[in-house]
Amino acid sequence: MKRLAFVLPLALLAWTGCSSTPRTDAPAKAQEASADAAKEAAAREALAERERKTVEAARMLAGLPPVAEEDDSAREEWVIFTDPDTGKKLQRIPKNPSLRVVDGKLRHTQLNPRMFAIDLVREDEGFYYVAAPVEAPVRPPVEDEAAAEGLRPIVEVDPLEYEVVTPARSKVRLRLEEKSEGLPTSGFWRSNMAVADLDGDKRPEIVTTPPRLGMGTLQIFRYDGARWSTVEPIIEGDESLNYAYGGIAVADMDGDDRPDVVSIGHGSGPFVSYNLGGFRFRREARGLPRRMSGRAVSAGDLDGDGRADLVAISDESEGSNLKRLQMKAEAEGRPAPGASDDGYKLGIDTRAFFGSAAGTFAEKSAGLEVACFGYTIELNAAPRDAGAPFFASGCRYQGGRAILFEYDRKTGAFFNKGRGLAEDYGFHSGTALGTYQGRPAAFVTYVKGNARGATQGPFRGHGVSIYYRDGQEWKRKRLLKVLAKVGTESQGIGVGDLNGDGLDDVALGDDSVGRVRVFFQTPAGDFEELDPELQPKHVNRSMSVKIVDVDGDGKNDIVLMYEYRTAAKTRAGGLRFFRNAG
Ligand SMILES: [Ca+2]
Ligand SMILES: [Ca+2]
Ligand SMILES: [Ca+2]
Ligand SMILES: [Ca+2]
Numbered sequence: 001m002k003r004l005a006f007v008l009p010l011a012l013l014a015w016t017g018c019s020s021t022p023r024t025d026a027p028a029k030a031q032e033a034s035a036d037a038a039k040e041a042a043a044r045e046a047l048a049e050r051e052r053k054t055v056e057a058a059r060m061l062a063g064l065p066p067v068a069e070e071d072d073s074a075r076e077e078w079v080i081f082t083d084p085d086t087g088k089k090l091q092r093i094p095k096n097p098s099l100r101v102v103d104g105k106l107r108h109t110q111l112n113p114r115m116f117a118i119d120l121v122r123e124d125e126g127f128y129y130v131a132a133p134v135e136a137p138v139r140p141p142v143e144d145e146a147a148a149e150g151l152r153p154i155v156e157v158d159p160l161e162y163e164v165v166t167p168a169r170s171k172v173r174l175r176l177e178e179k180s181e182g183l184p185t186s187g188f189w190r191s192n193m194a195v196a197d198l199d200g201d202k203r204p205e206i207v208t209t210p211p212r213l214g215m216g217t218l219q220i221f222r223y224d225g226a227r228w229s230t231v232e233p234i235i236e237g238d239e240s241l242n243y244a245y246g247g248i249a250v251a252d253m254d255g256d257d258r259p260d261v262v263s264i265g266h267g268s269g270p271f272v273s274y275n276l277g278g279f280r281f282r283r284e285a286r287g288l289p290r291r292m293s294g295r296a297v298s299a300g301d302l303d304g305d306g307r308a309d310l311v312a313i314s315d316e317s318e319g320s321n322l323k324r325l326q327m328k329a330e331a332e333g334r335p336a337p338g339a340s341d342d343g344y345k346l347g348i349d350t351r352a353f354f355g356s357a358a359g360t361f362a363e364k365s366a367g368l369e370v371a372c373f374g375y376t377i378e379l380n381a382a383p384r385d386a387g388a389p390f391f392a393s394g395c396r397y398q399g400g401r402a403i404l405f406e407y408d409r410k411t412g413a414f415f416n417k418g419r420g421l422a423e424d425y426g427f428h429s430g431t432a433l434g435t436y437q438g439r440p441a442a443f444v445t446y447v448k449g450n451a452r453g454a455t456q457g458p459f460r461g462h463g464v465s466i467y468y469r470d471g472q473e474w475k476r477k478r479l480l481k482v483l484a485k486v487g488t489e490s491q492g493i494g495v496g497d498l499n500g501d502g503l504d505d506v507a508l509g510d511d512s513v514g515r516v517r518v519f520f521q522t523p524a525g526d527f528e529e530l531d532p533e534l535q536p537k538h539v540n541r542s543m544s545v546k547i548v549d550v551d552g553d554g555k556n557d558i559v560l561m562y563e564y565r566t567a568a569k570t571r572a573g574g575l576r577f578f579r580n581a582g
Contacts, residue, residue: 079091079092080092080132083121083129088121088131089131089132090121090129090130090131090132091129091130091131091132091133092127092128092129093106093127093128093129093130094126094127095123095125095126095127095128098110099128101120101123101128102117104119104120105117105118105119105120106118106119106120106128106130118130118131119131156455157451157454157455157456157459158424161424161425161448161451161454161459162456162459162483163478163481164481164482164483165463165478165479165480165481166480167479167480167519167526167527167528167529168526168528168529169528169529169531170520170528170529170530170531171528172499172520172528172530173530173531173534174498174499174518174530174534174580174582175534175580175581175582176516176518176534176535176536176558176578176579176580176581177578177579177581178536178576178577178578178579179223179226179227179228179577179578179579180228180575180576180577181226181227181228182221182227182228182229182230183206183221183228183574183575183576183577184211184219184221184573184574184575185572185573185574186211186564186571186572186573186574187210187211187212187214187573187574188211188212188245188563188564188565188568188573189211189212189245189266189563189564189565190208190209190211190212190245190543190544190561190562190563190573190574191209191245191246191247191295191296191315191375191543191544191563192208192246192247192248192295192296192375192376192543192544192561193206193207193208193247193248193544193546193559193561193575194206194207194208194248194249194250194261194546195207195546195548195550195559196250196259197259198220198250198259198261198275198279199277199278199279200258200277202552203222203223203550203551203552204548204549204550205220205221205222205231206219206220206221206222206228206559206575206577207219207220207248207250207261208248208561208575209243209244209245209246209247209248209263209265210243210244210245211245211573212244212245212266214245216243217233217235217243218233218235218243218248218261218263218273218281220233220279221575223550223551223577225551228577231279232279233279233280233281234278234279234280234281235273235280235281235282235283236276236280236281236282236283237273237274237281237282237283237284238271238283238284238285241268241271241283241284241285242265242268243263243265243268244265244266244267244268245265245266245295246263246264246265246266246268246294246295246296246315247263247264247265247294247295247296247297247375247376248261248262248263248297249261249262249297249298249299249310250262250299251299251300251308252308253272253274253299253308253355254272254274254359255306255307255308258274258275258276258277259275260272260273260274260275260281261273261275261281262297262299262310263297264292264294264295264296264297264312265293265294265295266293266294266295266315267293268290268293269285269288269289269290269291269292269293269294270288270289270292270294270297270310270312270353271283271284271285271286271288272284272285272286272288286359286360286361287353287360287361287362288310288353288361289342289344289351289363290342291340291342291344292312292314292344292351293314293315293316294312294313294314294315295313295315295375295376296312296313296315296374296375296376296377296393296394297310297311297312297313297377298310298311298312298377298378298379298391299311299379300379300380300381300382300389301381301382302352302354302379302381302389302407302409303354303407303409303412304409305355307354307355307356307357308355309352309353309354309355309361309381310352310353310361311350311351311352311353311377311379311391312350312351312353312377313349313350313351313371313372313373313374313375313376313377313393313394314348314349314350314351314373315373315374315375316373317349317373317396317397318346318347318348318349318373319347319349319373321346321347322337322346322347323347325337325346345363345365348365348368348369348371349368349371349372349373349374350365350368350371350372350373350377350393350405351363351365351368352364352365352368352407352414364412365414366411366412366413366414367405367413367414367415367416368405368414370402370416371393371402371405371414371416372393372394372395372396372397372400372402372403372428373395373396373397374393374394374395374396374403374428374429375394375396375429375491376393376394376429376430376431376491377391377392377393377394377431378391378392378393378431378432378433378442379391379433380433380440381407383440383469384435384438384439384440385439385440385469387406387440387469387472388406388407388408388409389406389407389409390404390405390406390407390417390440390442390469391404391405391407392404392431392433392442392444392467393428393431394427394428394429394430394431394444394491395418395422395427395428396427397427398425398426398427398449399424399425399426399427399449400427400428401418401419401420401421401422401423401424402416402418402419402422403418403422403428403431403442403444404416404417404418404421404422404442404467404474405417405418417467417474418467421467421474421475421476422444422465422467422476423444423446423448423463423465423476425448425449425450425451425459426446426447426448426449426487427446427447427449428444428445428446429444429445429446429447429489429490429491430444430445430490430491430492430493430544430545431443431444431445431493432493432494432495432506432545433495434495434496434504435468435503435504436466436468436477436504436521436525437468437525439468439469439470440468440469441466441467441468441469441504442466442467442468443464443465443466443479443493443495443506444464444465444466444467444493445462445463445464445489445490445491445493445508446462446463446464446465447461447462447487447488447489448460448461448462448463448487449487459483460483460484460485460486460487461481461482461483461484461487462482462484462487462488462489462490462512463478463479463480463481463482464478464479464480464493464506464508465477465478465479465481466478466479477525479506479519479527480508480519480527482512484512488510488511488512489511489541490508490509490510490511490512490541490542491509491541491542491543491544491563492508492509492541492542492543492544492545492560492561493506493507493508493509493545494506494507494508494544494545494546494547494558494559495507495547496546496547496548496556497547497556498518498520498547498555498556498558498580499520500554500555501520503520503521503522503523504521505518505519505520505521505547506518506519506521506527507519507545507547507558508542508545509538509542509543509545509560510542511540511541511542514537514538514539515532515535515536515537515538516535516536516537516538516542516545516558516560516578517529517530517532517535518530518534518535518558536558536560536576536578538560538562538576539568539569539570539572540562540563540564540565540568540569540570540572540573541562541563541564541565541568542560542561542562542563543561543562543563544560544561545558545559545560545561546558546559550577550579551579555580555582556580557577557578557579557580558577558578558580559575559576559577559578560575560576560577560578561574561575562574562575562576
C-alpha cells in the first residue's frame with residue numbers, strides 16, 4: 001500500500017464512537033445542568049484527546065513526523081533508521097493497543113485499513129518495524145550535477161526578495177468593540193465563512209459549514225444589536241449531500257432573487273442549498289461532482305449568460321493523487337485511470353462549473369489544468385473596470401504562482417496571470433478581493449521559503465501582496481513583507497472600507513503577532529496601520545476575516561473566524577465579532 005506523501009485526507013479515517021460536538025450556544029438550564037456540564041466538558045476533553053491521538057497515529061503511519069507544535073517528548077520513539085542487517089531504511093513504531101498486525105500488515109484500529117496498512121518487516125517486544133517511506137528527491141538535477149563536480153550552485157536572487165515592507169502608523173483612530181456574545185467559542189477546522197443576508201431583513205448573518213466532527217448542517221448566526229443567536233435552518237432535499245467542514249459562498253444560484261448557499265467540504269463535493277425563504281433550504285447537487293474535496297468555493301456569472309457559475313478549489317493535490325493512482329495501476333498492470341466512474345476527470349485542482357438553462361451545472365475547466373490546490377478562492381465576475389472576470393486563490397504548492405486567473409469569455413478558457421507576478425519561493429494562503437487605487441485587486445497572504453544557494457543568505461518570511469489590474473496589465477504592490485527565520489501563515493484576511501473614505505482597507509488576522517491588524521489605504525496608494533493598542537488580539541489561527549456592516553449603522557465591522565487544530569496552543573475556536581464604533 002502506498003503511503004500518503006503529505007496530505008492526509010482525514011475525512012477518510014474510519015471513526016469509531018464519535019458523537020457530535022456539543023453546541024456551545026444551547027440554551028442553558030442553569031443549576032441542574034452544572035453536573036452535566038462538567039461531564040460534558042470531560043467528554044469533550046476525552047474526545048479531543050482521542051482525536052489528537054488518532055491524528056498522530058495517522059501521521060505516524062503515513063511516515064510523517066509528529067505535529068511540530070506539540071510537545072513531542074512523549075513521542076521521541078518515532079524514528080527512521082537504517083537497518084544494520086539489511087542496509088534498508090526502516091521506521092520504528094512503538095507498540096500500542098490500537099495497532100495490530102493482520103495478514104502481515106500493520107493496521108490501526110481507528111484508521112481506514114485501505115489507506116493505512118503497511119507491510120510489517122519485523123517486530124520485537126516494544127516496536128513494530130516497517131519500511132520507511134520513500135523520500136521524494138527534493139534537489140533539482142542541476143544541483144546534483146554541481147555537487148558531483150564539487151561545486152556549490154549560486155542562485156541569483158532578485159534583491160527585492162530581501163525587501164522589508166512595514167506600513168507606517170496611521171493617525172486614524174478606530175474603536176473596535178467586541179460583541180461576540182452568543183457566537184461559538186469552539187469547534188475546529190472551520191475554513192471559510194460568508195457574511196450575507198439570507199432572510200432579506202437587510203442584516204447579514206454569519207454562515208459557515210459545521211466544524212469538523214460537528215455532524216450538523218449549515219451554521220447560521222444572527223446579531224440582534226446586542227448579542228448573537230443561532231438560527232436552526234430547516235434543510236430539505238437530497239439527504240445524501242453532507243455538510244462537512246470547509247467553505248461557503250452565498251449567491252443567487254437559480255435567479256429567484258433569494259440568495260442561496262453553496263457549500264463544499266473536506267471529502268464532500270460542492271452542492272447548493274436553495275433558499276426557500278424563512279431559513280428553509282433544499283439541497284441539490286445538480287450535476288456538481290460528489291468526488292471533489294475542498295474548503296473554498298466562490299460564485300459569479302463568469303460567462304455573462306445571466307446564470308451564476310462557480311469556481312471551487314481542491315484542498316488536496318489532485319495531481320499527486322492521480323500520479324499515485326497511475327503508479328499503482330502501472331505496478332499492477334492495469335490501464336492508468338483518467339476519470340472516475342461518474343466522468344469526473346482526475347487531477348485538476350481548481351474547477352469551474354457553469355450554470356445551464358436546465359438549472360444544472362457543467363464543468364468547463366479549460367486553462368485550469370495548471371491551477372493550484374489550496375484553502376481559499378474568491379471570484380469577481382463583474383469587476384469595476386469592466387474587464388475580464390477573474391479569481392484569486394491560495395496555492396499550497398511551494399513555489400506555485402498560479403494564484404490569479406482571468407476568464408476569457410470569447411474562448412471560454414482561463415488564463416494564468418500569476419506567472420512572473422505572484423510572490424515566488426513560497427506558498428499562498430488567504431485571499432480577499434477589493435480595490436486598490438480604484439482598480440480591481442486581489443489581496444493575498446503568503447509564506448516564503450528560501451532559494452537553495454541564495455548568495456546573500458535566506459529570505460524566509462511572510463506577508464501580504466496586492467495584485468491589481470491596471471488596464472490590461474496585472475501589477476503587484478507589497479502591503480506587508482516580513483523577513484523571519486520561519487514565516488508564519490495567516491489565512492484570515494478581509495478587505496473593505498473601515499474608515500468611510502471610500503478606499504478599501506485591510507484587516508489581517510496576523511497569527512505571527514496575534515492581533516487583527518488594520519491597514520488603511522491612503523489616497524496615494526500606501527497603507528498605514530491602526531495603532532496596535534486599538535487592534536483586537538487573537539490566538540491560534542485566523543482562517544477567515546470579513547469586513548461587512550453587520551449591525552446596519554453604515555460603518556463596516558469585522559468578523560473573524562478561527563480554525564483550531566489539534567496542535568493549537570489553546571482550544572479557542574469559533575467566531576468573533578468586532579463592531580466598528582467609529
Ligand atoms: Ca435563489
Ligand atoms: Ca453564467
Ligand atoms: Ca478606507
Ligand atoms: Ca456596523
